[in-house]
Amino acid sequence: MPGKYLNGELYRPSHIHYRVTEQNSKELISQIYFKGDPHIEEDPWASQKKASLRILQISPEDINGNLSIHFDIYLQEK
Numbered sequence: 001m002p003g004k005y006l007n008g009e010l011y012r013p014s015h016i017h018y019r020v021t022e023q024n025s026k027e028l029i030s031q032i033y034f035k036g037d038p039h040i041e042e043d044p045w046a047s048q049k050k051a052s053l054r055i056l057q058i059s060p061e062d063i064n065g066n067l068s069i070h071f072d073i074y075l076q077e078k
């Protein structure tokens, strides 16, 4: 899991920033969060309604102890 860090007096929820580029599509820069993180409600970005589809459920550990998420990214044509 990604770590947490302070943003002023509040901790940001665990998240992963990502940037996706493809020559025929608009660039996408965003971040994903993880369900159950207690810092989501107070975070100015993760608490926005438009972020709700980017708060993802983590699958239980597999037999090797790995965690996983499923997240489809769709790019918009230029």
Ligand SMILES: [Fe+2]
Residues within 6 Å of the ligand: 015, 017
């Ligand atoms: Fe960050």
